[in-house]
Amino acid sequence: MINCELFTCDAATKKLYEKAKKERIDTVWDRALAMQPQCGFGEMGLCCTNCSMGPCRIVKVSDDGPKAGICGATEDTIASRNFARAVAAGSAAHSDHGRDIALALYHATGKIRVKDEEKLFKIAGEWGIAVEGKDASRIAREVAEKALSEFGKIFGKLLFLKRAPHKRQNLWDELGVAPEAIDREIVEVLHSTHMGSDADYRNIIRQAIRAALSDGWGGSMIGTELSDVLFGTPVPRKVEANLGVLKKECVNIVVHGHEPTLSEAIVMAARDPELLELAKKQGAEGINVVGMCCTGNEIAMRHGIPMAGDFFQQELAIVTGAVEAMIVDVQCIMPSLATVAKCYHTKLITTSPKAKVPGAIHMEFDEQKGLDIAKRIVKEAVMNFKNRKGEVYIPDVKSEGEIGYSLEAIIKILDRVTNSFAHPSGTVKPLVDAIKSGVLRGAVAIVGCNNHKQPHNSCHVTLAKELLRRDILVVTTGCGAHSCIKAGLMSKEARKYCGKGLATVCELLDIPPVLHMGSCVDISRILVLLSEVANYMGVDISDLPVAAAAPEWMSEKAQSIGLYAVASGIYVVLGVSPAVTGSENVTNYLTKDLESVLGGRFEIEKDPVKAAEKIAVHIENKRKRLGI
Ligand code: SF4
Ligand code: MSK
Structure with a gap:
């Protein structure tokens, strides 16, 4: 068994991991431990299976062994x-x-x-x-x-x-x-x-x-x-977060995955009076829909639905014994959910033809009949309430935060200040003024997943706090957003972590110092915000005192995000190295040379405190070059 004091900083996760162990349920951390040592060739990107003459592996650790694949690939x-x-x-x-x-x-x-x-x-x-x-x-x-x-x-x-x-x-x-x-x-x-x-x-x-x-x-x-x-475009609102949002007396439905089409329909269906009545007949007080991973971000931002947890908490939600149905669509759904669900009464329901899981019930979602299908799915959950077995344990751990800072919402907030000084509204001027004056040193996007190679949530949270105290505003999406809201960083009280300048800006604008901008696809909102700021200042994105970080990333999507951010001119700090380190040339190209070509580059830094230091140096250098 692993030491959960070390692998996560999240209290709900620790408590439910202990329950999982008591009930002999394997989680992502146990499987990661069983996987050690992981393959060095794979880790360094030196294994090729692109044709059936392979697999080919390049040996780096000694002079012996192949230095090229069978076809000669280096x-x-x-x-x-x-x-x-x-x-x-x-x-x-x-x-x-x-x-x-x-x-x-x-x-x-x-x-x-x-x-x-x-x-x-x-x-x-x-x-x-x-x-x-x-x-x-x-x-x-x-x-x-x-x-x-x-x-x-x-x-x-x-x-x-x-x-x-x-x-x-x-x-x-x-x-x-x-x-x-x-x-x-x-x-x-x-x-x-x-x-x-x-x-x-x-x-x-x-x-x-x-x-x-x-x-x-x-x-x-x-x-x-x-x-x-x-x-609907998100507007700021308060939501609760973490697994403590599950309710013992209610039918609990966890919606997990990415596309809002399914989750929007489930949210609507769960409000259906007939289904609510049916839930009562089953002995439940109501129907409690909560969201996980990016689906959690999507429905929280548009409906104020509680954010149940991040990527590494999906199995633990079922371990509570209180989840009647986990409804999933695409991406970041662990196949292990079916195995965990089998040990409880939870129904794992897949809905996309692109993502079926052996052991799950498949109820295909079709947008054209969205509400009808959603009602059938919710009914499955409701009728499952009476099948609960074993101990139901929902940790009393949840936090509250303000989310939903779409670009449009941010501009509206800035307008409050702009209008009061008789400047044209609808621009990022107040933000630019704050950056130029130095009250705000810059801004950083903290995004991405969880990864057993990094302590769960601690890297996101430590990095955010280190940046806030340096008067650097943080915006966040995806599972990084879940980490931040759970740690209380999206509340007004989080101003206590800020330097004087950032605290003043947050007070003036009445915002938390970590702004929730949505799900993984919503990183596109950050691109548009940066473009607005760059255009207002008459510079390129690569000139701005900004950076991005993915301290706990794991998915292929994160690699695409990282690369488009670099190609958009952004300095991107990764807490986990992509599998390229077996090639010095490729590593140097991504972490050094690309800067002279695109203005952005990758940095690999596992330690979030050091990552914050590097980001701060980068931001100050950009400021110097801008003459501000
Ligand atoms: Fe095939 Fe060449 Fe890859 Fe080996 S290195 S698997 S020969 S493509
Ligand atoms: S859900 S891609 S684990 S952020 Fe978008 Fe979280 Fe990463 Fe999936």
């Missing part, structure tokens, strides 16, 4: 190919999410009213769709069609690239990395990394950059923007 080729394929898979996951949202918007037109018409008209304007004489429904259909064509259009660049500062767009053009169609960029990574195609690590990474940019400024941005159109 460590540089193999490591860069592995990295590029991970980026392509990450970009595919985010972008396919975006496509599904565009399809949902397309099919919804004429049936429901979109929630954010203002954003719909804005996107139509940006994309050159005429709006005169058309109703919102028709415009929504045309926007959805145009979004869908972004995935496979024959000519032209991605439309959202125009949101980047001009200097950035020109640089992408000069370097030949401006993506054209989302699917094509991903396909080209797979083709060029096929056995016997591209062997030049710089060129392989160049294509990976195109695929990554087609995620951040393409698929993810489409996912975010059209979700806002369809379901």
